[in-house]
Amino acid sequence: MVVFEPVRDFFHRRQAKVMTERAADVRLVTEREEVCRGCFAFPGTEYDAGIEVDGQHAGKISYGINPLNDRVYIYDLTIMGDSRRRGLATATLWRLWCTHQVPLVPLHEVGTAVGFWSKARKRFAAAGVEIKRDIRTADQEEEKLRWQHLVPESENERSIRKYWEWVASEHAAGRPAGPGKVTPEFVLLHQG
Structure with missing residues:
Protein backbone atom coordinates (compact mmCIF):
# COMPACT_ATOMS: atom_id res chain seq x y z
CA MET A 1 0.00 0.00 0.00
CA VAL A 2 2.93 2.33 0.57
CA VAL A 3 3.61 2.19 -3.19
CA PHE A 4 0.33 3.98 -3.91
CA GLU A 5 0.93 6.95 -1.59
CA PRO A 6 3.32 8.76 -3.99
CA VAL A 7 0.86 8.20 -6.84
CA ARG A 8 -2.02 9.53 -4.73
CA ASP A 9 0.05 12.53 -3.67
CA PHE A 10 0.93 13.24 -7.30
CA PHE A 11 -2.74 13.35 -8.30
CA HIS A 12 -3.66 15.44 -5.25
CA ARG A 13 -0.98 18.00 -6.14
CA ARG A 14 -2.09 18.04 -9.77
CA GLN A 15 -5.76 18.64 -8.87
CA ALA A 16 -4.76 21.30 -6.31
CA LYS A 17 -2.77 23.10 -9.00
CA VAL A 18 -5.76 23.01 -11.39
CA MET A 19 -8.09 24.39 -8.70
CA THR A 20 -5.60 27.10 -7.71
CA GLU A 21 -5.37 28.23 -11.34
CA ARG A 22 -9.18 28.37 -11.61
CA ALA A 23 -9.40 30.40 -8.40
CA ALA A 24 -6.63 32.83 -9.37
CA ASP A 25 -9.05 35.56 -10.48
CA VAL A 26 -11.41 35.19 -7.50
CA ARG A 27 -10.99 37.67 -4.68
CA LEU A 28 -12.86 37.73 -1.36
CA VAL A 29 -13.51 41.26 -0.11
CA THR A 30 -14.45 41.26 3.58
CA GLU A 31 -17.49 43.46 4.22
CA ARG A 32 -18.18 42.46 7.83
CA GLU A 33 -16.03 40.77 10.44
CA GLU A 34 -17.35 40.38 13.96
CA VAL A 35 -17.55 38.26 17.06
CA CYS A 36 -21.22 38.17 17.98
CA ARG A 37 -22.61 36.57 21.16
CA GLY A 38 -25.42 34.22 20.21
CA CYS A 39 -24.07 33.51 16.71
CA PHE A 40 -23.19 29.94 15.75
CA ALA A 41 -19.39 30.22 15.89
CA PHE A 42 -19.23 32.47 19.01
CA PRO A 43 -16.65 33.27 20.32
CA GLY A 44 -15.20 32.63 16.88
CA THR A 45 -15.32 35.21 14.12
CA GLU A 46 -18.03 35.53 11.49
CA TYR A 47 -17.55 37.13 8.10
CA ASP A 48 -19.55 38.47 5.18
CA ALA A 49 -17.46 38.87 2.05
CA GLY A 50 -18.12 39.94 -1.48
CA ILE A 51 -16.85 37.74 -4.31
CA GLU A 52 -15.04 39.66 -7.03
CA VAL A 53 -13.80 38.35 -10.35
CA ASP A 54 -11.64 40.68 -12.45
CA GLY A 55 -12.80 43.59 -10.29
CA GLN A 56 -16.51 42.86 -10.86
CA HIS A 57 -18.90 41.87 -8.07
CA ALA A 58 -19.96 38.27 -8.74
CA GLY A 59 -21.60 37.17 -5.47
CA LYS A 60 -21.27 36.91 -1.71
CA ILE A 61 -20.32 34.43 0.98
CA SER A 62 -21.08 34.35 4.70
CA TYR A 63 -18.98 32.09 6.89
CA GLY A 64 -17.65 31.65 10.39
CA ILE A 65 -14.51 30.21 11.94
CA ASN A 66 -14.94 28.50 15.29
CA PRO A 67 -12.66 29.49 18.20
CA LEU A 68 -10.73 26.22 17.85
CA ASN A 69 -9.72 27.35 14.34
CA ASP A 70 -10.32 23.84 13.05
CA ARG A 71 -13.37 24.39 10.80
CA VAL A 72 -14.78 27.01 8.46
CA TYR A 73 -18.58 26.97 8.52
CA ILE A 74 -20.27 28.11 5.32
CA TYR A 75 -23.57 29.86 6.11
CA ASP A 76 -24.43 31.18 2.66
CA LEU A 77 -22.79 31.18 -0.76
CA THR A 78 -24.51 33.08 -3.55
CA ILE A 79 -23.28 33.69 -7.08
CA MET A 80 -25.17 36.34 -9.07
CA GLY A 81 -27.19 35.21 -12.11
CA ASP A 82 -24.87 36.25 -14.95
CA SER A 83 -21.83 34.80 -13.15
CA ARG A 84 -23.33 31.35 -12.56
CA ARG A 85 -22.20 28.15 -14.23
CA ARG A 86 -18.60 29.36 -14.51
CA GLY A 87 -17.18 27.46 -11.51
CA LEU A 88 -17.01 30.57 -9.31
CA ALA A 89 -18.65 28.96 -6.27
CA THR A 90 -16.11 26.12 -6.28
CA ALA A 91 -13.29 28.61 -6.89
CA THR A 92 -14.55 30.71 -3.96
CA LEU A 93 -14.53 27.71 -1.66
CA TRP A 94 -11.02 26.82 -2.85
CA ARG A 95 -9.84 30.37 -2.14
CA LEU A 96 -11.37 30.11 1.34
CA TRP A 97 -9.70 26.76 1.96
CA CYS A 98 -6.32 28.07 0.74
CA THR A 99 -6.62 30.93 3.23
CA HIS A 100 -7.51 28.82 6.29
CA GLN A 101 -6.30 25.26 5.47
CA VAL A 102 -9.02 23.55 7.56
CA PRO A 103 -12.07 21.50 6.53
CA LEU A 104 -15.06 23.41 5.15
CA VAL A 105 -18.49 22.62 6.61
CA PRO A 106 -21.76 23.88 5.12
CA LEU A 107 -24.38 24.57 7.79
CA HIS A 108 -27.36 23.83 5.56
CA GLU A 109 -27.41 22.22 2.15
CA VAL A 110 -30.66 23.41 0.64
CA GLY A 111 -32.32 21.16 -1.90
CA THR A 112 -31.23 23.19 -4.92
CA ALA A 113 -27.55 23.06 -3.84
CA VAL A 114 -27.18 19.35 -3.01
CA GLY A 115 -25.75 18.62 -6.46
CA PHE A 116 -23.26 21.48 -6.16
CA TRP A 117 -21.99 20.29 -2.76
CA SER A 118 -21.67 16.73 -4.02
CA LYS A 119 -19.53 17.83 -6.99
CA ALA A 120 -17.49 20.18 -4.81
CA ARG A 121 -16.75 17.34 -2.35
CA LYS A 122 -15.49 15.14 -5.19
CA ARG A 123 -13.29 17.88 -6.67
CA PHE A 124 -11.85 18.83 -3.30
CA ALA A 125 -11.27 15.17 -2.35
CA ALA A 126 -9.31 14.73 -5.59
CA ALA A 127 -7.01 17.48 -4.28
CA GLY A 128 -6.79 15.87 -0.83
CA VAL A 129 -9.08 18.44 0.82
CA GLU A 130 -12.17 17.68 2.88
CA ILE A 131 -15.59 19.30 2.70
CA LYS A 132 -17.57 17.78 5.54
CA ARG A 133 -21.28 16.93 5.51
CA ASP A 134 -23.65 19.74 6.40
CA ILE A 135 -24.69 20.29 9.98
CA ARG A 136 -28.44 20.23 10.35
CA THR A 137 -30.13 22.46 12.94
CA ALA A 138 -30.42 19.61 15.46
CA ASP A 139 -26.69 18.84 15.21
CA GLN A 140 -25.52 22.45 15.55
CA GLU A 141 -25.81 22.47 19.34
CA GLU A 142 -23.77 19.28 19.52
CA GLU A 143 -21.09 20.82 17.28
CA LYS A 144 -20.96 23.96 19.46
CA LEU A 145 -20.21 21.79 22.51
CA ARG A 146 -16.71 21.24 21.08
CA TRP A 147 -15.76 24.83 21.99
CA GLN A 148 -18.16 25.67 24.83
CA HIS A 149 -15.24 25.75 27.27
CA LEU A 150 -13.98 28.82 25.36
CA VAL A 151 -17.22 30.84 25.60
CA PRO A 152 -16.73 33.77 27.98
Missing part, protein backbone atom coordinates in the same frame (compact mmCIF):
# COMPACT_ATOMS: atom_id res chain seq x y z
CA GLU A 153 -19.27 34.22 30.74
CA SER A 154 -21.56 37.29 30.53
CA GLU A 155 -21.87 39.68 33.49
CA ASN A 156 -25.39 38.42 34.21
CA GLU A 157 -24.30 34.77 34.14
CA ARG A 158 -21.31 35.59 36.35
CA SER A 159 -23.44 37.35 38.99
CA ILE A 160 -25.93 34.45 39.06
CA ARG A 161 -23.10 31.92 39.38
CA LYS A 162 -21.48 33.96 42.18
CA TYR A 163 -24.81 34.19 44.02
CA TRP A 164 -25.36 30.42 43.87
CA GLU A 165 -21.79 29.82 45.03
CA TRP A 166 -22.54 32.10 48.00
CA VAL A 167 -25.79 30.25 48.74
CA ALA A 168 -23.95 26.91 48.61
CA SER A 169 -21.22 28.18 50.95
CA GLU A 170 -23.82 29.52 53.41
CA HIS A 171 -25.64 26.21 53.33
CA ALA A 172 -22.38 24.26 53.76
CA ALA A 173 -21.49 26.45 56.75
CA GLY A 174 -24.83 25.56 58.37
CA ARG A 175 -26.27 29.06 58.12
CA PRO A 176 -29.84 28.64 56.84
CA ALA A 177 -31.52 31.50 55.06
CA GLY A 178 -33.47 33.35 57.71
CA PRO A 179 -36.05 36.15 57.56
CA GLY A 180 -34.95 38.97 55.27
CA LYS A 181 -32.39 36.83 53.41
CA VAL A 182 -32.71 36.18 49.72
CA THR A 183 -33.58 32.55 49.07
CA PRO A 184 -33.15 30.58 45.85
CA GLU A 185 -36.94 30.52 45.48
CA PHE A 186 -37.03 34.33 45.71
CA VAL A 187 -34.42 34.60 42.96
CA LEU A 188 -36.26 32.16 40.69
CA LEU A 189 -39.55 33.99 41.17
CA HIS A 190 -38.07 37.40 40.44
CA GLN A 191 -35.74 36.60 37.50
CA GLY A 192 -36.40 38.14 34.12
